[in-house]
Amino acid sequence: xxxxxxxxxxxxxAVFGFTPFPAVAAAITRAGGMGVLGAVRYGAGEELAxxxxxxxxxxxxxxxxxxxxxPAKKVENVSIADVEAMIPEGHRKYVAETLAKYDVPAMxxxxxxxxxxxMEAVARSQVDVALEYPVKLIASALGSPPPDVIxxxxxxxxxxxxxxxSARHAERHQEAGLDIVVAQGYEAGGHTGEIxxxxxxxxxxxxxxxxxxLAAGGIGSGEQIAAGLALxxxxxxxxxxxxxxxxxxxxxxxxxxxxxxxxxxDTVRSRALTGKPxxxxxxxxxxxxxxxxxxxxxxxxxxxxxVADAVSRIQKYEVQPLLGTPVGQIVGSMNTERxxxxxxxxxxxxxxxxxxxxxxxxxxxxx
Amino acid sequence: xxxxxxxxxxxxxAVFGFTPFPAVAAAITRAGGMGVLGAVRYGAGEELAxxxxxxxxxxxxxxxxxxxxxPAKKVENVSIADVEAMIPEGHRKYVAETLAKYDVPAMxxxxxxxxxxxMEAVARSQVDVALEYPVKLIASALGSPPPDVIxxxxxxxxxxxxxxxSARHAERHQEAGLDIVVAQGYEAGGHTGEIxxxxxxxxxxxxxxxxxxLAAGGIGSGEQIAAGLALxxxxxxxxxxxxxxxxxxxxxxxxxxxxxxxxxxDTVRSRALTGKPxxxxxxxxxxxxxxxxxxxxxxxxxxxxxVADAVSRIQKYEVQPLLGTPVGQIVGSMNTERxxxxxxxxxxxxxxxxxxxxxxxxxxxxx
Numbered sequence: 001x002x003x004x005x006x007x008x009x010x011x012x013x014a015v016f017g018f019t020p021f022p023a024v025a026a027a028i029t030r031a032g033g034m035g036v037l038g039a040v041r042y043g044a045g046e047e048l049a050x051x052x053x054x055x056x057x058x059x060x061x062x063x064x065x066x067x068x069x070x071p072a073k074k075v076e077n078v079s080i081a082d083v084e085a086m087i088p089e090g091h092r093k094y095v096a097e098t099l100a101k102y103d104v105p106a107m108x109x110x111x112x113x114x115x116x117x118x119m120e121a122v123a124r125s126q127v128d129v130a131l132e133y134p135v136k137l138i139a140s141a142l143g144s145p146p147p148d149v150i151x152x153x154x155x156x157x158x159x160x161x162x163x164x165x166s167a168r169h170a171e172r173h174q175e176a177g178l179d180i181v182v183a184q185g186y187e188a189g190g191h192t193g194e195i196x197x198x199x200x201x202x203x204x205x206x207x208x209x210x211x212x213x214l215a216a217g218g219i220g221s222g223e224q225i226a227a228g229l230a231l232x233x234x235x236x237x238x239x240x241x242x243x244x245x246x247x248x249x250x251x252x253x254x255x256x257x258x259x260x261x262x263x264x265x266d267t268v269r270s271r272a273l274t275g276k277p278x279x280x281x282x283x284x285x286x287x288x289x290x291x292x293x294x295x296x297x298x299x300x301x302x303x304x305x306x307v308a309d310a311v312s313r314i315q316k317y318e319v320q321p322l323l324g325t326p327v328g329q330i331v332g333s334m335n336t337e338r339x340x341x342x343x344x345x346x347x348x349x350x351x352x353x354x355x356x357x358x359x360x361x362x363x364x365x366x367x
Numbered sequence: 368x369x370x371x372x373x374x375x376x377x378x379x380x381a382v383f384g385f386t387p388f389p390a391v392a393a394a395i396t397r398a399g400g401m402g403v404l405g406a407v408r409y410g411a412g413e414e415l416a417x418x419x420x421x422x423x424x425x426x427x428x429x430x431x432x433x434x435x436x437x438p439a440k441k442v443e444n445v446s447i448a449d450v451e452a453m454i455p456e457g458h459r460k461y462v463a464e465t466l467a468k469y470d471v472p473a474m475x476x477x478x479x480x481x482x483x484x485x486m487e488a489v490a491r492s493q494v495d496v497a498l499e500y501p502v503k504l505i506a507s508a509l510g511s512p513p514p515d516v517i518x519x520x521x522x523x524x525x526x527x528x529x530x531x532x533s534a535r536h537a538e539r540h541q542e543a544g545l546d547i548v549v550a551q552g553y554e555a556g557g558h559t560g561e562i563x564x565x566x567x568x569x570x571x572x573x574x575x576x577x578x579x580x581l582a583a584g585g586i587g588s589g590e591q592i593a594a595g596l597a598l599x600x601x602x603x604x605x606x607x608x609x610x611x612x613x614x615x616x617x618x619x620x621x622x623x624x625x626x627x628x629x630x631x632x633d634t635v636r637s638r639a640l641t642g643k644p645x646x647x648x649x650x651x652x653x654x655x656x657x658x659x660x661x662x663x664x665x666x667x668x669x670x671x672x673x674v675a676d677a678v679s680r681i682q683k684y685e686v687q688p689l690l691g692t693p694v695g696q697i698v699g700s701m702n703t704e705r706x707x708x709x710x711x712x713x714x715x716x717x718x719x720x721x722x723x724x725x726x727x728x729x730x731x732x733x734x
C-alpha cells in the first residue's frame with residue numbers, strides 16, 4: 001500500500017493511525033503505518049514529553065506523528081480560570097443535577113481524562129514540546145496551525161497536516177501552507193462536518209490537488225481503505241478502529257464492552273463533549289445535552305471545561321448509561337479485540353482482497 | 368464493469384440508474400446500464416403504461432426496470448379523500464401562508480408533479496401495470512413489497528429489489544424473499560437513514576451475503592463506483608447524477624440552474640416532502656418545515672398530500688427561494704449538463720482510472 005506520500009514519509013503502508021494512547025501509536029508505527037499520538041488529553045507539555053520519550057524508545061526509529069488541537073479562533077493571554085469564569089451558573093447546575101440523577105460519585109484522587117488541550121495556551125505548550133522531538137508529522141484537529149508553528153515544523157523537516165470537513169476548509173489549509181489535508185467525513189468519530197467521505201474525499205482532492213489528501217471517516221477495513229484510495233486519497237486516516245485494540249488503555253473496561261457491542265447506528269454527532277459537533281457513542285449523557293429540555297451546550301472551549309470533571313467521574317466510576325467516547329460509525333464492525341498488528345494484518349489482507357475483486361470486475365483477471 | 372449480477376441481468380455495466388424520466392431511463396439502458404423508471408410521479412397506472420410503451424420502443428430490447436413506492440404499513444380500503452381528511456387545518460393554513468409570503472401564484476391548468484404514488488392503492492395499480500411489461504427489475508423505494516407482488520414478479524422472471532438504510536432493513540428484505548438490496552447511504556438523495564455509504568455498504572453486504580447488494584448514495588463518478596464496488600457491492604445505484612443530463616425533463620429551467628450551482632453542503636435531510644427524512648436541496652421551503660416556529664411535518668403519506676399542490680406551483684412558477692428537488696450530496700459535482708451517454712463515458716473512464724491507481728498503490732503495475 002504505497003503512495004507518493006507514504007514513500008516520502010518512509011512508511012510501508014499509507015495508513016495513518018490517530019490514537020490518544022502511546023502504546024497504540026507506537027504499535028501502528030512498528031506495524032508499518034504512521035502512528036499519530038493525540039495530545040488533547042494531556043495537560044501541559046511535560047506529560048506529553050514523558051510519553052514522547054516513551055515513543056522514541058518503542059518505535060524502532062520508524063516515523064510517528066503528534067496531533068494537537070488548536071482552535072481556529074486564537075485567544076491570547078487568557079487563562080483557564082478566565083475561561084472558567086465565562087461558564088453560566090445554570091449550566092454548572094445542570095451538570096450537577098444530571099450527575100446526581102445517575103448517582104455519579106464525586107471524584108476521589110486524580111482526574112483521569114482532561115481536555116484542557118482544547119485551550120490555545122495548552123496546545124501551544126504541546127506544540128513546543130513536540131517540535132523538540134524527531135516527529136515526522138504535526139497534525140491539527142481544528143483549523144490550520146498558526147503560521148509560526150507551520151514555519152518551525154517545516155524548519156525541522158516535519159510535515160504539517162490538518163483536518164477538514166469541507167473543500168473550503170481544505171483550501172484554507174492549502175493557503176496556510178500545509179502539506180497534507182485529512183478529509184474528515186460525516187461518519188468519522190470526533191469533530192465532523194455534514195459531508196460523507198464518499199463525497200468529501202474526491203471533493204477535497206479536486207480542491208487542493210496536488211496536495212496529498214488522506215481519507216478519514218468510515219474506514220476500518222482493507223475494503224474501506226481500497227475505497228478511500230479509489231476516491232483519490234494518498235492514504236487513509238483511521239482513529240476509531242484502535243479503540244478496541246488490546247494495546248488501548250481505555251480508562252474503563254465497561255467502555256470497551258460498550259464499543260464492542262455498539263452498532264453503526266449507536267453514535268450521534270453532538271456538541272456535548274466540546275461545544276462543536278463531534279461524533280461519539282450516543283448515551284444518556286449526550287441525550288441530556290441534546291435535549292430541548294436542557295440548557296443546551298456552550299461554545300468551544302467552554303463546553304469542554306464545563307464537562308471535563310463530569311466526564312472523568314463517569315469514566316472512572318463506569319456509570320453505564322452515561323459512559324461514552326468519540327467514535328465513528330465503524331463502531332458497528334468493531335466486535336472483537338485484536339492487537340494493533342492483527343488489525344494491520346486484517347487491513348492489508350482486506351485491501352488485497354478488494355484489489356482482486358475490483359480487477360475481476362474490471363476484467364483484468366491477470367492482475 | 369461486470370459482476371455476477373450484471374451478467375445475470377444481461378447488462379454491460381453494473382450501473383443501475385434510477386430516474387423519474389423515461390427518456391433518461393431508456394438512455395441509461397441503451398448505454399449499457401439498467402435504467403429504472405421511478406413511478407412515484409405517476410397517478411394511476413394508465414400514465415405509467417403510456418411511458419412503459421414508450422420505453423419498450425426506445426430500449427432496443429435491452430433490460431430496464433421500474434421503481435414503485437410502497438409504504439411499509441399497508442392501509443387497505445382507504446381512499447385519497449379519506450387520507451386528505453386526516454390533514455389538520457393548521458397545516459393547510461401554514462402551506463397557504465408560506466405560499467402567500469413568497470407570492471406563489473395559484474395553479475392554472477394541470478398540476479405538474481403529483482406524489483400520490485406514495486399511496487398504497489396507487490402503487491398497487493402501478494405494480495399491476497409494470498407486471499404486464501417485460502421489465503427485468505421491480506424496485507421498491509420503501510420497505511419490501513407485499514408477498515403477492517414478489518411472487519407475481521418472480522413468476523414473470525423479474526428480479527425484485529428494495530432500498531435499505533440499515534443492515535436490519537436489509538435483513539428484512541432478505542427474509543421477504545427479495546433478490547437485490549440497494550444499500551442507500553446517508554449522503555443519497557431521497558429517503559435516507561443516518562449511516563453513510565462507506566459504512567453501510569459493507570455492513571449490508573455482510574448482513575445479507577450472498578444476496579447481491581447495490582451501493583447507493585454519494586456515487587456520481589467512476590472513482591465513486593470503484594469505491595462502492597471495493598466495499599463489496601455487486602453494482603451501483605445512481606439517482607442524482609441524471610437530474611442534470613440533457614435528457615432530463617425537469618419541469619423548471621431554474622431548478623436545473625440551481626442544481627448546477629449547488630455545493631455538496633446545499634442539501635438537507637428533511638421530512639418536508641414526504642413526512643420521512645429525504646435528502647433534497649435545502650430551500651426556504653424546507654427551512655419553513657424544519658423551523659421550530661412552524662407546525663412541523665406530518666407523517667407519510669399526509670405530508671406528501673399536504674404539499675403536493677404547493678410543490679407543483681413552486682415548480683411551475685419557478686419561485687426561486689422555494690424551488691427544490693430530492694438530490695444527494697454529489698450535487699456539488701454536478702456542474703455541467705451532459706447527455707446520459709456522456710455521463711456513462713465519464714463513469715467508465717473514471718472507473719478505469721481508479722482501477723489503474725489502486726493497482727499502482729497495490730504494487731500491481733502490470734495490471
